[in-house]
Amino acid sequence: MEPQDPLPPDVQLRLDAEWDRVTQQLHTLAEAHERLQELLAAVLAISGELELPVVLRRIVTTAMDLVGARYGALGVLDEEHTGLSEFIPVGITDQELAAMADVGQPRGRGLLGHLIHHPEPLRTENIPDHPHAAGFPPGHPPMRTLLGVAISVRGEIYGDLYLADRLDGRPFGAEDEAVVLALAGAAGVAIDKARLFEQVRAGAEQFQRLLLPHLPDLRPFTAAAIYRPATAPGLLGGDWYDAVLLPDNACATVVGDVVGHDMHAAAAMAQTRNMLRALLYDRCTPPSSVLTQLDRTLHAITEDPVATACLARIEPGDDAWTLRWSSAGHLPPLLISPDGRTEYLHAEPGLPLGVDASQPRPDHARPLPAGATVVFFTDGLVEHPHYSIDTSLRxxxxxxxxxxxxPLDALCQTLADHHPGDGHDDMAILAVRTPPHA
Structure with a gap:
């Protein structure tokens, strides 16, 4: 086969130029596709968060990654939209933050204020040369280029996103602005979702607390209780506690946990607690008998889910007190002696409520000296996926x-603050202390 004649030089030049143009277009398309993928991943990352502080910081770090910025910040507008109520900087070192400790939070002046009052995208290649620049406070790291966009939530400006100094030294371009604007739109949705979640969770927590009792006057005993909602996104819990003086001068205490994390669990908790209090007043019988009657009543007239509970009576004696308790599948109480020694009152737990009302539960008894403390708690205080239950109890x-x-209030607070659980479940603690003298 004879070799082909070479193309004329001008034709070859045109072909080479066309090839370079097509190659550049393919390269540009590949970069655009890659950036689009990064933007989609960023949107998913932001929208997956529910805690508002985490969402706000994630918005800043994600925007910095998308455009390769050295610094970033998000300013949340105050209610009057005249300044900043919150400012979240990223990229500034601890030493730089310490150097600006006396300056305080930015008040929304200079370029920050310009974006507040003019929420159109702002790009500048030299911050000090901008007519609205007000300079940096002492200790602030120098910054040259800036890209700022507003973030809206439900059509109202929520705050401003600021990015400064690309890592490659180039000024921010139109593509950077387009990407950050797209991210700001997704950020507004994520912020709205996080705020709604906070409102729902706050309302649910308030509803849960309204269902729990204020401990009555239990003299001569002292008592304290605390409830903590789950840190995980469970809206409601079924943990409860109660304590009451009975007509026979015994102090009755109970802590329990209804299975579930929803409105039904909270309603079942309230119904179970109120029914149990009525049974306690009506029957001066051992705790096991009260639990059995409660189980039968719940089975007959409700469709409540399974629940665990530990019911106890602290009964007066001639020179001491006696703790009598019965458990429906619940964790054992913790006894703290007057000299600070601790002991779990392990005993046969019995079946949870709602499993088999025909099965009896045993009663247990233990003398209590003056000044002894008994701590009742739910499993949210000690459950952790990385620890055995024995380790957590220890x-x-x-x-x-x-x-x-x-004091008992401080003790309950300390146990709740330093709990070995992982926080995925709500927790309730009830502590009762016998008088210092018999």
Whole structure:
């Protein structure tokens, strides 16, 4: 086969130029596709968060990654939209933050204020040369280029996103602005979702607390209780506690946990607690009998889910007190002696409520000296996926022993603050202390 004649030089030049143009277009399309993929991943990352502080910081770090910025910040507008109520900087070192400690939070002046009052996208290649620049406070790292866009939530300006100094030294371009604007749109949706979640969770927590009782006057005993909602996105819980003085001068205490994390669980908790209080007043019988009657009543007239509970009576004696308790599948109480020693009152737990009302539950008894403390709690205080239940119970007992001399309110607060659980479940703690003298 004879070799082909070479193309004329001018034709070859045109073909080479066309090839370069097509290659450049393909390269540009590939970059655009890659950036689109990065933007989609960024939107998904932001929209997957529910905690508002986490969402706000994630917006800044994501925008910085998308355009390769060295610094970023998000300013949240105050209610009057005249300044900033919150400012979240990213990229500034701890030393730089310490150097600006006396300056305080930005008040929304200069270029920050310009974007507040003129929420159109703002790009500048040299910050000090901008007519609205007000300079940097002492200790502030120098910044040259700026890209700022407003973030709207439900049509109202929520705040402004600021990016400064690309890592490659180039000024921010139109493509950077387009990408950050697209991210700001997704950020507005994510912020709205996080705010709605906070409102729902706050309302649910308030509803849950309204269902729980204020402890009555239990003299001569002292008592304290605390409830903590789950940190995980469970809206409601079924944990409850109660304590009441009975006509026979015994102090009745109960802590329980209805299975579930929804409105039904909270309603079932309230119904179970109220029914149990009525049974306690009506029957001066051992705790096991009260639990059995409660189980039968719940089975007959409700469709409540399974629940665990520990019911106890602290009964007066001639020179001491006696703790009598019965458990419906619940964790054992923790006894703290007057000298600070701790002991779990392990005993046969019995079946949870709602499993088999015909099965009896045993009663247990233990003498209590003057000044003894009994702590009842739900499993949210100690459950952790990385610890065995025995390890968590030991950690809780160690914390209780180290703070045994505290007043009961402070003791419950400490146990809740330093709990060995992972926070995925709500928790309730009830502590009762016998008088210092028999």
């Amino acid at each position: 950690l809780l007992a160690d914390t209780a022993a180290a703070h045994a001399g505290l």
